[in-house]
Every structure is written in C-alpha cells, then in structure tokens.
Amino acid sequence: MKEKALIGSGIVAAIASSLCCIIPLLALIAGGTGVATNLSWLEPLRPFLIGFTIIVLGYAWYQKLKPQKDCCINQKTNFMETKSFLTIVTIFALGMLSFPSFSGNFYDNTSIEQSAITDSSKVVLNIEGMTCGGCESQINSVLNKTEGVISCNASYKDASVTIIYDKEVTDSEGLSKIISKKTRFKVTGIKDE
Numbered sequence: 001m002k003e004k005a006l007i008g009s010g011i012v013a014a015i016a017s018s019l020c021c022i023i024p025l026l027a028l029i030a031g032g033t034g035v036a037t038n039l040s041w042l043e044p045l046r047p048f049l050i051g052f053t054i055i056v057l058g059y060a061w062y063q064k065l066k067p068q069k070d071c072c073i074n075q076k077t078n079f080m081e082t083k084s085f086l087t088i089v090t091i092f093a094l095g096m097l098s099f100p101s102f103s104g105n106f107y108d109n110t111s112i113e114q115s116a117i118t119d120s121s122k123v124v125l126n127i128e129g130m131t132c133g134g135c136e137s138q139i140n141s142v143l144n145k146t147e148g149v150i151s152c153n154a155s156y157k158d159a160s161v162t163i164i165y166d167k168e169v170t171d172s173e174g175l176s177k178i179i180s181k182k183t184r185f186k187v188t189g190i191k192d193e
C-alpha cells in the first residue's frame with residue numbers, strides 16, 4: 001500500500017510540474033482558450049515538483065530493488081506491485097517532466113495565405129508569462145492564424161514577440177488584444193518599429 005501511495009505521488013508531481021504547458025495544449029485541442037488555461041503560477045514550483053518526483057520514484061525503486069526477507073519472496077503480487085508497473089510509471093513521469101521541451105511540436109505554426117500586401121509594419125510586443133518553447137509556439141500559432149499577420153517570432157527568453165503585419169488589415173493594438181484574448185499571456189508593452 002505504501003508503494004502505491006509513493007507511485008501515485010510521483011505521478012501527480014510529474015503532471016503538476018508540466019501543467020502550465022499541458023492545459024493550454026488541451027484547451028487548444030478542445031477549441032477553448034482564456035483564463036481557465038492560465039497555470040503559469042505553477043512555473044516557479046516546477047523545480048520543487050521535479051525534485052519531489054525524482055525523490056519519490058527513486059525511493060520506490062529502492063524499495064522494489066532492495067533484498068526482500070525470506071518470508072516475502074514467494075508471495076504472489078499483483079501487477080501494480082511489480083517492477084514492470086514501476087517502469088511504466090517512471091517512463092510516464094519522465095515524459096511528463098520533459099513535456100515542456102517538446103510541447104511546441106503540437107501547435108500548428110503555419111501562417112494563413114495573405115493577399116497582396118501594400119503596406120507592412122513591424123511591432124515588438126512585450127509578453128508576460130512565457131516560460132518555455134511551448135509558450136512561444138502557442139503565441140506563434142495564434143498569430144499565424146490571424147488575418148494581416150505576415151510573420152511572427154515569439155521568444156520566451158526575451159519575453160517578447162516580433163510581428164510583421166499588414167497595416168491595412170490590422171494594427172498593433174488589435175494584435176495585442178488577440179494575444180490577450182486567445183492565449184493565457186499578458187501583453188505588457190508595445191513598441192512600433
């Protein structure tokens with residue numbers, strides 16, 4: 001029973017450490033966005049959740065691999081108490097822990113076809129809340145589907161997105177509103193270039 005609790009704790013911590021990237025992706029797949037997907041407050045806790053997951057799974061493996069007493073060797077165990085199940089849980093936990101590094105692969109970042117562009121402009125929007133490449137991909141995906149956007153490049157390291165757009169179709173304020181409305185991120189500044 002103690003081992004099942006350890007495994008469950010490890011799984012919960014692994015999933016919680018990646019919720020800031022998992023929930024927006026699920027919302028995008030389901031067709032929803034907005035405040036309900038804002039779990040970026042978990043990002044500062046990510047190192048602690050990762051550490052907790054590693055400690056719990058390490059202890060579960062220690063318990064499973066340590067020599068057993070003679071009275072317990074021939075006891076029949078169910079699948080949830082086997083090394084195979086612990087291996088599956090460990091692989092799942094590692095996948096969840098590494099999810100932010102590959103979550104960007106799930107977003108469609110192809111831009112829509114634009115008609116003849118007569119007057120383009122460039123804007124840099126400062127974005128609050130981006131923490132990984134998946135966040136960049138989410139913003140790029142939304143902007144690439146926006147009419148008037150010629151190209152965009154989000155950077156979580158710079159906490160910004162650079163957008164080239166058709167001034168006859170949209171403006172920097174409209175782009176800012178789209179990011180705020182369709183993603184979980186907040187635009188904190190606009191710099192027209």
